[in-house]
Amino acid sequence: MSENEVVVDGEVVHCIGCGAKVQTTNKDALGYTPKSALEKGLQNGEVYCQRCFRLRHYNEIAPVSLSDDDFLKLLTSISGTDSLIVYVVDIFDVNGSLIPGLHRFVGDNPVLLVGNKLDVLPASIKERKVRDWLRQRANSAGIRPIDVELISAKTNFDVDHLLDQIEKYRDGKDVYVVGVTNVGKSTLINAVIRQSTGIKELITTSRFPGTTLDRIDIPLNDGHSIVDTPGIIQPEQMAxxxxxxxxxxxxxxxxxxxxxxxxxxxxxxxxxxxxxxxxxxxxxxxxxxxxxxxxxxxxxxxxxxxxxxxxxxxxxxxxxxxxxxxxxxxxxxxxxxxxxxxxxxxxxxxxxxxxxxxxxxxxxxxxxxxxxxxxxxx
Incomplete structure (x- = not known):
């Protein structure tokens, strides 16, 4: 038992939304719940971690991080699926965005590389050059993307086009969105949710049946899903x-x-x-x-x-x-x-x-x- 876990009457408290063990000390870790929210939750019998609370009430997915071992287990499970991998990197921190050994875990699944934060590049920079450079960086890391897309999740630039490309390349498969922390992956996923459900529509955990501590499933019309995975912490990032x-x-x-x-x-x-x-x-x-x-x-x-x-x-x-x-x-x-x-x-x-x-x-x-x-x- 971890010393950070919340225990009531001898039992560890779990989030009823995702199953994570509730803790009140580390805001960036799974199961975090502010102490005031925990007290209210214990009173009414519904304890949600902050991540699930934001998902239920604000249409907002909060980024979470897994340990290296947990993340590798998740990647290994992806390699056994028949899916499209959407790999999000930060244009300004490509090396820090690279997931070590990703090419070994995606199996035969195609990878769509997405460079985020295009909005901060000067207009004089040609997008073709950025795409070519990103492809070269990916190739040097052993990844051969089927295509390279440039977006700004923050400003919603070309997110519609990205969704069209995802639909084109997934070919009736599930989609796994992967990336390290601080690349804007959660901002992108929130944009996808807005466009999939409507900004005013309340999102609840029941609408996302796959909402667990290591993934959030966004249902697609054909019974498949876009799966948001937690970001892995990459210590080489400037951030x-x-x-x-x-x-x-x-x-x-x-x-x-x-x-x-x-x-x-x-x-x-x-x-x-x-x-x-x-x-x-x-x-x-x-x-x-x-x-x-x-x-x-x-x-x-x-x-x-x-x-x-x-x-x-x-x-x-x-x-x-x-x-x-x-x-x-x-x-x-x-x-x-x-x-x-x-x-x-x-x-x-x-x-x-x-x-x-x-x-x-x-x-x-x-x-x-x-x-x-x-x-x-x-």
Whole structure:
């Protein structure tokens, strides 16, 4: 018995909606119920976890996370089905969005790759380039998607088209929607529910008979379902190093407005305190274009002063992280690149810097967060 489980009269309390063991300590874990809601539920004999309560009363699916082992069990069960896999990734954190070993678990099931958060990309970026790049990243991870779709679940952009594509590719099968946390999968599922049931129609657990602690089944007209699965926690995501308002300052919220910095060799740009870019060497001054959240503070300084500057100002001028979290923030790791063509240095989860050919540059990110280089998108 877990010390977090709620026990009444010697028995563990379960959510009557999904069967999860009720707990009041971890908001991100299965079975979470606020203490005040638990007390009311125990009085009237109907204890719902927060996830099921939101589903019943607000047409809203709250994201939940499983342990790696539980998630692998779920993936293994999917491989034994005859279904379509809809794999949702974050355009700004593709590496952090990748599920390790997914190709081994989908079996012969086709995979439809969905890049979310298209709304924050500048209009000058061609969708074809984004699709091609996403396909390449998937291929490098051993996944051969049957198609690549780009959407914005937040603004509902092209969700209708995605549903049409799902209908086309599922060919009368069930659909499993998978993805790590923080990719917008729940936002997408909520959009699907709105379009499937109508925004004003109350959704109850009885309408979703497959609502269990590890999946939510959205019935389709032919007796099959779209199955929402919990997100797996991917510790390499930039988002996992941030909390609350910090996340909004780093993760692009609206369409990015590119900023051009004229840099001399041996100059540095700090992105708050969460990332860094160095122009190490090259043939004089060049323009470097930054694509990142519009409200993120960017500070320019000399490369020779960068280490001391970071140590002195992390948590105040270089924020996020905040002052009270700077000691817990992971150290930044350096990734060096020499370009032979116009390229983008991508700091996953934050954005990228477009750099000219024939320069040596470095991208810095928290330990474990990917920094990579690709041919320039623009």
């Amino acid at each position: 996992h190093h941030l909390v609350g308002k910090e996340l909004n300052l780093v993760t692009p919220q609206k369409t990015i407005k590119p900023k051009i910095y004229q840099l001399n060799p041996e100059q540095t740009l700090f992105f708050g305190g969460v990332a860094r870019f160095d122009y190490d060497s090259g043939d004089g001054k060049h323009g470097f274009t930054v694509y990142a959240e519009n409200n993120l503070y960017i500070h320019r300084t000399k490369l020779e002063n960068a280490e001391a500057f970071y140590e002195k100002h992390l948590g105040d001028l270089l924020s996020p992280p905040s002052e009270n979290r700077k000691d817990d923030f992971p150290p930044l790791e350096r990734h060096e690149f020499k370009t032979s063509q116009k390229s983008d240095v991508v700091i996953e989860g934050l954005g990228w810097v477009t750099v000219p050919s024939d320069v040596v540059v470095s991208g810095w990110a928290p330990k474990g967060v990917s920094v990579l280089i690709r041919p320039a998108m623009i």
